[in-house]
């Protein structure tokens with residue numbers, strides 16, 4: 090049975106939590122006092138559906154069920170996790186947390202999305218919440234700062250990992266936890282720069298995104314500065330830049346007066362900078378960029394890329410009735426082109442992923458390759474039979490047409506979620522010795538496993554389209 094998350098307050102952050110749980114197979118119930126909440130959450134979930142699955146090379150679990158409630162007790166009934174995401178006002182948090190702690194099962198984790206309150210403040214009227222502070226968009230960014238009693242945060246951390254998040258346990262409670270203290274420093278300094286007429290909102294954004302913003306996603310602050318110290322590393326970096334702290338470069342000791350003039354100045358410049366796009370369009374642009382960056386990080390396993398790989402490793406392997414299912418995934422937007430469908434290169438990429446998976450199935454896995462043996466593709470034939478759109482499911486089955494000696498002859502069928510055959514990829518591989526860079530016989534256990542498949546598939550009908558050449562009439 091699916092686990093259940095209750096989202097109390099379904100605005101920017103609550104909507105993101107709803108999407109994160111739902112797309113990871115949890116049932117989600119929402120309680121929000123805003124009559125527009127269902128529509129707004131629907132738009133957030135639509136954005137999540139087009140981006141979150143694109144992070145993975147395997148399909149996420151089937152979505153859970155989403156329900157909306159006007160009664161708080163009904164919403165939290167049977168919940169395993171209750172996440173409070175109402176506006177950042179302590180009196181409101183006390184009232185809502187008090188009510189939901191009374192109504193929720195004693196076994197449920199109670200998380201608060203608060204950006205700045207400490208658990209001791211949240212719980213001073215008898216609630217039992219932990220801080221579970223996420224980052225926008227919650228459905229894509231893995232970080233959740235967890236603050237509270239170790240017995241609760243350990244339990245919460247395990248659940249968050251299971252939905253692809255990265256719990257960072259904040260060991261000592263402090264206003265605004267770790268990340269928001271850093272963000273507030275940058276935010277406060279930026280407000281000064283605009284107020285003093287040094288820079289516009291657009292210029293500050295360029296300063297971030299053309300330079301250090303790119304560095305931070307993959308190495309953070311300290312690792313980046315260690316490299317900036319040259320071969321002598323951090324000690325040299327500190328000796329060189331330590332004295333600047335005394336000059337000082339910053340005005341952080343002070344806060345600009347937060348009045349209507351400042352709000353109008355910042356909001357006016359922000360409208361001039363980005364007002365040509367709606368918030369939903371900006372969200373989609375942000376999400377597509379985040380997906381591209383996070384997929385790039387998967388390759389090295391750096392930062393959020395490592396979290397994706399670890400999460401994907403927990404997904405169940407798909408099974409087929411007669412043929413092995415070698416790929417089951419959703420098509421990322423980045424695989425589509427100017428014609429509004431999956432670009433031809435990615436049909437071959439899906440076929441190559443199927444070959445990699447089949448190699449793993451017969452034992453020619455990462456360890457086998459690291460030990461110096463592998464298969465190389467020597468010929469492929471792709472038939473493009475139907476269009477595939479972004480977000481659609483793609484399922485690849487693999488039939489062995491031959492597997493004697495050094496040769497492995499595979500036939501992949503690429504099927505869309507609706508069962509239509511979108512393509513076939515027929516491919517011939519040769520077993521290789523990676524040291525000699527020459528073809529060689531596979532290890533006996535690999536040969537034996539391949540022979541098993543070859544014998545089992547020999548009894549199946551030869552696939553339609555196998556052995557075709559380019560331009561051949563049907």
Ligand SMILES: NC(=O)C1=CN([C@@H]2O[C@H](COP(=O)(O)OP(=O)(O)OC[C@H]3O[C@@H](n4cnc5c(N)ncnc54)[C@H](O)[C@@H]3O)[C@@H](O)[C@H]2O)C=CC1
Nearest residue numbers: 098099100101102121122123174175176177202203204225
């Ligand atoms: N917006 C952001 O970038 C981030 C916000 N947070 C935190 O998340 C929490 C929520 O912030 P946002 O989602 O930005 O606010 P929001 O204003 O977008 O959403 C708040 C939602 O709570 C609902 N609400 C108000 N009173 C309620 C009640 N008594 N019961 C149920 N629902 C109620 C509102 O109708 C609204 O839909 C805050 O604690 C904030 O500090 C955390 C991380 C990032």
Ligand SMILES: C[N+](C)(C)CC(=O)CC(=O)[O-]
Nearest residue numbers: 203204223224225269272
């Ligand atoms: C501005 N903010 C304090 C609400 C930001 C956060 O809490 C985290 C985020 O997503 O940047």
